Every structure is written in structure tokens, then in C-alpha cells.
Amino acid sequence: MNDNHSTRLYLNKVNIMTHRQSQPVIVYTPESRLRHPVILLREMRRDLLASRGLAWQLLVRDIKAQYRQSLLGVFWAFLPPIVTAVALLVAKDVGAINVGATSIPYPAYVMFSMALWQTFVEALNGPVAAVGAAKPMLAKINFPREALILAKLGEVFFNFGIKLLLIVALFIWFRIPVSEMVILAPVALVHLVGLGTGIGLWLSPLGALYQDIGRAIPLLMTPWLLLTPVIYPPPTKGWFSVLVNWNPVTPLLVTVRDLATVGMVSEPAGFWWASGLMVILLLSGWLFYRLAMPFIVERMSS
Incomplete structure (x- = not known):
């Protein structure tokens, strides 16, 4: 019995050693990794695929913590657009x-536009908050x-899924017709989320070192909101319309809204240049x- 037990231990040690030898060896050198872009891209792709399991566990943990420690739970996804709409209606x-x-x-x-804007802000804040x-x-x-x-990307889309219940209720309540072009709205939504994530990726390493980044983001969101046609239709004349149209969020947000409501893209050129910027930033x-x-x-x- 002891001989069998010793044999099993020996075999386990051999398996562990063999397993360790089969693992890739990572060597750190002072040479810049940008000198080998092909190897760098392979590593990025490998780690992106390898991170899916851990990302799912983090997503489930964060969503449970987010709604378990809140009295109103998922209603927090509805409150910002509803409160904003009520205040603007009174005004x-x-x-x-x-x-x-x-x-x-x-x-x-x-309410529809505020739900889209809130999704963009969550995508921008996500990498900074995660790190x-x-x-x-x-x-x-x-x-x-x-x-x-x-x-964090999973959390953004999960939260938008909750907001989608409000959007569907709005379409039913106000009897807003839906065209077949609505099936393309998720594509523009992904571009909007990608733009926010790209900006957040640039800010997240700096935010880990300097708390000023996290404090500055909410301060910048209010003027940025006013430069985005969320509470007003896109202007067509004057210097203010130039600022609004050069805001990269404008064509992406407007495209999502247009595809879901009127069934056409009002500014296709703006959508494509903003999408190109999104890809570069991401x-x-x-x-x-x-x-x-x-x-x-x-x-x-x-």
C-alpha cells in the first residue's frame, strides 16, 4: 500500500513537472515591445481570448454587488433619464x-437620448473604475x-438591456412606429460604446496613478452633454451647430436614435468619420x- 502511494505521488510530481515545462516562459527585457509588433499583437489576441473566463466571473460578481447593495436595484437604470425628462418638460x-x-x-x-448618453458615459468610466x-x-x-x-463592457451592455425595457415601454406608450431599419441600431450602439471604451482605455492607466482623472471626468461630462443633441434636436445653423457636429458622440448617438425612430441615417458621413475615430481610439x-x-x-x- 505504501509502495502504491509512493508511486502515485511520484507520478503526480512527474505530471506537474511536465505541465510546467509545457507552459510558455515569459522573459522580461528592457527592449521596447513595439520593436516586435507581430509578437505583441499575438500576445494581445492570446490574452484577450484567455481572459474571457475571468471576465465572466468578474462580471457576475460586479452585477450581484451592484444590485445587492441597493434598495432600488435595477430602477437606478431608469431614474436618470426619467428625472431629466420630467425636469425638462416642466421647464x-x-x-x-x-x-x-x-x-x-x-x-x-x-428619455431615449439620455439612456444612450448614460450608456456612453458608463463605457467611458468603465476602464477607469475597473483598474x-x-x-x-x-x-x-x-x-x-x-x-x-x-x-466592464459586459456590465455596460447588461445595464443597457435594462434601459431597453424603458425604451420599449416608451415606444408602446407614445405609439412610435418602428421600421425595419431598427435592426441596424445595435451596430451604431456598439460603435458608441466602443468610442467611450477607447477613451476610457487611454485614461485608465493615468487614473490608477492620479485621482484627479476620476474627479475630472464628471466635471467634463456636463459640458459634453450640452454639446450633444440629447435634450434638443441637432442644430443646423450657426457656430454652435459646428461644435455639436464635430463632437464625435453626436453622429453615433443620433444614428442610433434615427435608426430606431425614423428608420434612416440623417448624417451618414458623420457616422463614418466618428466610427473611424472610434476604431483608432479603441x-x-x-x-x-x-x-x-x-x-x-x-x-x-x-
């Missing part, structure tokens, strides 16, 4: 603001950093995030 009725004509009833217009919350884990455990970003932000995180982790550990 419009008393003559305090004049927003002009909208393609759908104004309450539905504001900030994972500081202790980053300093102690070596794992694919892409898992943090994928988990890929370059991922590259910057990938290269910067080892230095950020080392800085946090020291």
Missing part, C-alpha cells in the same frame, strides 16, 4: 427653454488585464493600456 411648459420640434414626442425623445477597484489584485496576481475591460487605447499597465502595477507595488 419647457413654463417657457424657460425652447428646444424646437423633435422627430418623436419630447418626453420619449429625452481603480482592482489595484490590490493587480499588485498581487498576474492575470490578463483585458479581463477587467471585458467585464485599438490605440488598448495598445497603450497593454504597454502601460506593467509600469503602473510596478509603481503601485513600490
Whole structure:
């Protein structure tokens, strides 16, 4: 019996040693990884695929924590657009603001647009919040950093799924017709989320070192909201219309809204240039995030 037990232990040791020898060996050198872009892209793709399991676990954990520690739960996804719409309706009725004509009833217009804007803001804040919350884990455990970003992306789309219930209710209540072009609205929505994520990837390494980044983002969101046609229709004349049209969020958000309501894209050229910018920001932000995180982790550990 002892001989059999010793044999099993020996075989286990051999299997462990063989398993370790089959694992890739990572060697750190002072040479820049940008000198070998093909190898770098392979590593990025490998870690992105390897991070899916961990990203799912983080997503489930974060969603449970988000709604378990809240009295109103999922209603927090509905409250911001509803409160904003009510306040603007009151201001419009008393003559305090004049927003002009909208393609759908104004309450539905504001709540739908605010749900899209809130989704963009969540996508932008996601990488910054994920890296900030994972500081202790980053300093102690070596794992694919892409898992943090994928988990936050999943949370953004999960929250939008809840907001979608409000949007469907608005369409039913105000009897807004839906065209067959609505099936393309998710494509524009993905581009809107990608734009926010790309910006967040650029900010997240800096946000891990400097708390000023996290504090500055909410301050910038209010003027950025006013430059986006969320509470008013897109202007067509004057210098203000130039600022609104050059805002990259404008064509993406408007395209989602147009496809879901009127069934056409009012500014196709704007949608394509904003989508191109989204791709550039997303890929370059991922590259910057990938290269910067080892230095950020080392800085946090020291």
C-alpha cells in the first residue's frame, strides 16, 4: 500500500513537472515591445481570448454587488433619464427653454437620448473604475488585464438591456412606429460604446496613478452633454451647430436614435468619420493600456 502511494505521488510530481515545462516562459527585457509588433499583437489576441473566463466571473460578481447593495436595484437604470425628462418638460411648459420640434414626442425623445448618453458615459468610466477597484489584485496576481475591460463592457451592455425595457415601454406608450431599419441600431450602439471604451482605455492607466482623472471626468461630462443633441434636436445653423457636429458622440448617438425612430441615417458621413475615430481610439487605447499597465502595477507595488 505504501509502495502504491509512493508511486502515485511520484507520478503526480512527474505530471506537474511536465505541465510546467509545457507552459510558455515569459522573459522580461528592457527592449521596447513595439520593436516586435507581430509578437505583441499575438500576445494581445492570446490574452484577450484567455481572459474571457475571468471576465465572466468578474462580471457576475460586479452585477450581484451592484444590485445587492441597493434598495432600488435595477430602477437606478431608469431614474436618470426619467428625472431629466420630467425636469425638462416642466421647464419647457413654463417657457424657460425652447428646444424646437423633435422627430418623436419630447418626453420619449429625452428619455431615449439620455439612456444612450448614460450608456456612453458608463463605457467611458468603465476602464477607469475597473483598474481603480482592482489595484490590490493587480499588485498581487498576474492575470490578463483585458479581463477587467471585458467585464466592464459586459456590465455596460447588461445595464443597457435594462434601459431597453424603458425604451420599449416608451415606444408602446407614445405609439412610435418602428421600421425595419431598427435592426441596424445595435451596430451604431456598439460603435458608441466602443468610442467611450477607447477613451476610457487611454485614461485608465493615468487614473490608477492620479485621482484627479476620476474627479475630472464628471466635471467634463456636463459640458459634453450640452454639446450633444440629447435634450434638443441637432442644430443646423450657426457656430454652435459646428461644435455639436464635430463632437464625435453626436453622429453615433443620433444614428442610433434615427435608426430606431425614423428608420434612416440623417448624417451618414458623420457616422463614418466618428466610427473611424472610434476604431483608432479603441485599438490605440488598448495598445497603450497593454504597454502601460506593467509600469503602473510596478509603481503601485513600490
